[in-house]
Amino acid sequence: MGPLQGIRVVEMAGIGPAPFAGMILADLGATVIRIDPPKRPGIGADLMGRGKRAIAIDAKKPGAAELIARIVERSSILIEGFRPGVMERLGLGPSELMAVNPRLIYGRMTGWGQDGPKAARSGHDINYISMSGVLGSIGDEVHGPSIPLNLVGDFGGGGMLLVAGVLAALIESHRTGKGQVVDAAMVDGSLLLMTMIYSMFQEDGWPSGPGNNLLDGGAPFYCTYATKDGRWVAVGALEPQFFKELVEVLDLGERFTTDNQYDQRRWPEMRRAFTERFLRRTRGEWESLFATSDACVTPVLTMGEALDHPFHQERGSFVKVGNLCQPGPAPRFGHYDEEERRLRRELVYDSTGILTEIGVAQDEIDALLGQELVIE
Known part of the structure; x- marks a missing residue:
């Protein structure tokens, strides 16, 4: 179920952002092969x-390229995450596949892009975000850059950007009857995610090194604090009305007000006071105290804690896929039964079924299996 019902996607197997893009498209209702x-x-x-x-x-x-082309001929989108030139060497480049399917959206996922000085070079998420200014903006001057898992390059600036690109191209193809190549590069995507930060940097809204600015932990009202039991809470009281609630709950309203919230000369004193206050109670106690407040204070959960947290239990945030719990499909849609849509099955190997769907006769299927061109 989902808005992409009836759309067939071919995903060339790989790791990282392209499989993530394929998963999102499947979550949206597409048939992903x-x-x-x-x-x-x-x-x-x-x-x-x-x-x-x-x-x-x-x-x-x-014969492999011809067989894959037959599958692609009946599909709307192809996504691949190989280095530039690999698909062409397999005889599966855009010119070959769009010759059999002129409406095909050919989605390409790379780190450095299809051209440019690093196009042929290896890399991983950490390299792409280091070159885009992301990595150098997270962390602090004492401990150095802090690695945000592989969320920014692979998934946020990679797979999600690829999904946005192929869906935009799909809409255009319905209007024009023509497909096109979508070149999604993780270095581009991670740069795009930094648009607001680059703008702030150039307008003196990001004046200091990492760990000293408004959104990177530099502001004492937008950072994390240890609690009495050795756990942590996250504080995001940026707006004056939220800051006011924060200092009231912390019983610091007489020392810190909305008038001096953004006075950076007071930030060291404010941080010391907040640090001392949060150490007086456990994380659970703070969560209860702030439960009905708009101070924007939340517990910092581990993954294990998030799986069992009442908030996620109530929202049905996780789905069961085989023996694993995974974050469920997002976003949610008003026209579909979300409970049914969130019943996700594991990957299914269905070589014979897929070939039958594209019109391959059983005797040819048997021959392909016998040649081990296709593996059951």
């Missing part, structure tokens, strides 16, 4: 395989 190599791809791909079907094809064998 993952084309695997004979040896199954890495764990990251399978963990994001929910809602997909897979067929294993040895792309290096004669």
Whole structure:
């Protein structure tokens, strides 16, 4: 179920952002067919395989490119995450596949882009976000950059950007009848996510090094604090009305007011006072005290705690996929039964079924399996 019902997507198996994009498209209701190599791809791909079907094809064998083209011919979108030139060497580049399907949206996911001085070079999330200014803006001057997992490059600036691009191109193809190539690069996407921060930096709204600014932990009302039991709370009281509630609950309203909230000369004193106050109670006690407040104070949960937290239990934030709990599909849609939409199945290998759907006769399927061009 979902708004992309009836849209078929071909995903060339890989790891990281392209499988994530395929998972989102499947969550949105698309039929996603993952084309695997004979040896199954890495764990990251399978963990994001929910809602997909897979067929294993040895792309290096004669006839493989033609068989994949037959699947693509009946599809709306193809996504791949290889280095530039790999798909072309397999005979599966845009010119070959768009010749059989002129309306095809050909989504390409790379780190450095399809061209440019680093296009052929290796890299990972950490490298792309280091070059875009993201990594150098997170952390502090004492401990150095803090790595935000691989969320900014791979997933936020990678897979999600690819989804946005292919869906925009799909809408245009319905208007024009023509497909196109979508070049999504993680270095571009991570830069795009920094648009507001770059603007602040150039307008003197980001005047200091990492860890000393408004949104990077520099402001004492936008950072984290340890609690009595050795856990942490997050404070995000940026706006005056939220700050007012914060200092009232902390019983610091006489020392700190909305008039001096943004006076950076007071920030060291404010941080010391907040640090001392939060150490007086446990994280659970602070969570209860701020539960009905707009002070923007929340517990810093571990992943294990988030899985069981009443907030997520009530919202149904997680779904069960096989033996694993995973974050559920997002966003939610008013026209669909969200409970049914959130029933996600594991990746299913269905080589014969996929070939049958595209019109391959059973005797040809048997021959393909016998040649081990297709692996059941």
